[in-house]
Amino acid sequence: MADHLADPDEDVLDQDRIEAVLQAVAAGDSAAIDALLDPLHAADIADLLEQIGGPDRRALIRLWSHEIDGEILSEISDAIREEVIESLPRDVLAEAVRDLETDDVVDILEDLDAPQQGMILAALTEADRVAVEQAMAYPEYSAGRLMQRETVVAPEHWTVGEAIDFLRVADPLPDQFYHVILVNPRMQPVGYATLGRILSSGREVPLRDIVEASFRTIEATDPEADVAYIFNQYHLISCPVVDAAGRLVGVITIDDAMNVLDEEHAEDMLRLAGVGDEASVSDNAFKTMKQRLPWLVVNLFTASLSVAALMPIVASTGGIAGTQSLAVAVRALATRDLTAANARRVIWRELGAGVLNGLGLALILGLAAWGIFGDWKLGLVLGMAMIVNQIVAALGGVLVPLTLERSGLDPALASGTFVTTLTDVMGFFAFLGLATVLLI
Amino acid sequence: MADHLADPDEDVLDQDRIEAVLQAVAAGDSAAIDALLDPLHAADIADLLEQIGGPDRRALIRLWSHEIDGEILSEISDAIREEVIESLPRDVLAEAVRDLETDDVVDILEDLDAPQQGMILAALTEADRVAVEQAMAYPEYSAGRLMQRETVVAPEHWTVGEAIDFLRVADPLPDQFYHVILVNPRMQPVGYATLGRILSSGREVPLRDIVEASFRTIEATDPEADVAYIFNQYHLISCPVVDAAGRLVGVITIDDAMNVLDEEHAEDMLRLAGVGDEASVSDNAFKTMKQRLPWLVVNLFTASLSVAALMPIVASTGGIAGTQSLAVAVRALATRDLTAANARRVIWRELGAGVLNGLGLALILGLAAWGIFGDWKLGLVLGMAMIVNQIVAALGGVLVPLTLERSGLDPALASGTFVTTLTDVMGFFAFLGLATVLLI
Structure with a gap:
């Protein structure tokens, strides 16, 4: 609450201001930093801390730590919050957490290690500590952790x-x-x-x-x-x-x-792309590699399965189709537009789309293969494998998340990579199976 | 506003209620439908209309049209709203739109054809019609279309x-x-x-x-x-x-x-997966095919480019890596965690992650190829192509959306399929180029 009227245009975080802050940090000029950061909203200061590099961030915190309050702390992304908390003097940290509402303290505590949790709990007043500990007694990701206890x-x-x-x-x-x-x-x-x-x-x-x-x-x-x-x-x-x-x-x-x-949306999108659901642009290259390499290795093996002259086309197109179907289903489950009432209809719809897409693609690929290799049987096998795999992809994209939902699991656990694996394997068997029957 | 106190447990849309409604519709029992739907929130009634099939929906509207009010109309998804509006009697439609706030009328009008827009505008009072037409004068997807004009x-x-x-x-x-x-x-x-x-x-x-x-x-x-x-x-x-x-x-x-x-999140996710950004589970199979087939055909050609014995592995792993990098970048641009201030650092980070992932994957693939084909040069070529393509994928995933953003375009236009195409092509050239130099 301010006791003056705000000028809405004064306080924006733009490129010029970030550069001015970095210059002030380099010059060790605390007064200039104060003048640049004071008019900013806590959320923008948190963004600034996330966007500048680690050394600049630590230098800025050294020069400006007395101004870092609870609001900034609660706006900072999880990826760098631990580092910031560690670099704050004890008394600044204590004051910062003391002026937060208890639900914000809980939000900060959740992602910290035990020693840092202890530091923050010790900084709270007795009444707030009890309130925070009661909130932490509710399950993680529950309404009890989100709520504020003050009611009217x-x-x-x-x-x-x-x-x-x-x-x-x-x-x-x-x-x-x-x-x-x-x-x-x-x-x-x-x-x-x-x-x-x-x-x-x-x-x-x-x-x-x-x-x-x-x-x-x-x-x-x-x-x-x-x-x-x-x-x-x-x-x-x-x-x-x-x-x-x-x-x-x-x-x-x-x-x-x-x-x-x-946060839920971010999770859905990052999982769909086969990245951990905690990926952030503030992560460094090693952390990024740790998140992504496992999925790439999975794909390495599934792609290896489909090493043959033409099969990769069938498998790859199936992978894309499966991811398309999956994105729509995961989204619809999140908004509860896909429920037991219409699951059957959506599955039939996916089957229909799979058949139609399969026919279209089979026609293009089959005719091309016939034209290029002069072998109509090869074209037929490729086309049929394409149809089978498109159907598998469309159905897999909706059945995998639906099954997860029925089992009480988060449907967004079904990543794009998982469905791609399914279609790689099916592409392999459909093509080789049909080739065995028709070509050999 | 009710003049009685609500019982929060009474009014839920569950499977039992949906089945009871469908039975009442089949029996043509308006009174039973009234009893089942009256306690529901407009958003739940809209969900029910979306989830039941077209014939059931039309039968329900015939039996219950007098109860369909503006609130239900504004909750219904765009995919079926036109159909519902067309099946409503004129006087019901007029009354429904008359008790809506003007911003909700604007929201409904935006997605309708001109004749339906005319029907709705004609149903409004003079003052409301002027207000709606003024709002429609603001650009599509602008704050002016979203706002309500009543202020305190x-x-x-x-x-x-x-x-x-x-x-x-x-x-x-x-x-x-x-x-x-x-x-x-x-x-x-x-x-x-x-x-x-x-x-x-x-x-x-x-x-x-x-x-x-x-x-x-x-x-x-x-x-x-x-x-x-x-x-x-x-x-x-x-x-x-x-x-x-x-x-x-x-x-x-x-x-x-x-x-x-x-809505923005839904758009990002659906585009990433290579589906149109208007895909909905209420769409039928033909509409679904029309949304998805173009991307599949694109992939058909890009996958065809990489038809060779081993290259698909390099290309496919690159596609996954590109999509991972893209998902993080698009998300960070949306939350403005990726800006001019840290773009350079994020690009270096991606480069680092690409090199690390490339080295890891190259080691696995190169050694496997050497072991299986007994040719260390082939292993070397595969490994080097993998490293090159992983770097291209990681950089492409962040540079493509960044470039779109700089050009004033929506970074989410960068779909997964686009980046996959890039890595397919690069996988092709990296592998064949290196093979030409080292193997032939």
């Missing part, structure tokens, strides 16, 4: 006037809140009213008359993917979190949900 | 008390609003205060003392990808939209921004 509640029988009077004298309210949650005497949420509706209603209006129709709750043990889904599907701004008995234990706001949605 | 503003010199009194008597306020926007006499936004801060501050406090530090504005002509980025980066809940002169023309709320973020 009112008894279900209150009027607008009673709520407004209460808010005016209430203990420090959360930084961000958009609803007053109505609870029954057992502390179970029964509805919520937006602040906008409260402000625009008469004092005598009962709160229960102005609650939102779209009210939902989420259980603290529910996976965070469900949180992202519910916010996106029902256009929520905040959502009360309850325990197994339906009692209010916290609230999740849309910025946390948007974050989860963003 | 206060002169910059007002106090909390004046704002609260104004809100209580104001004309119908927007359905969703989270801030009061402070404007100067020229109607330029200069800051905003959250409703929570207004409610918890004394009546005499000037609004300018409680404005948010994270205040930003966006221009109506800015692309919607920038809107999604700003909301995600700065954790905004709403953002004022201004014209070229900085005057307030509307406001975008986070649910719209979350929607855009979700």
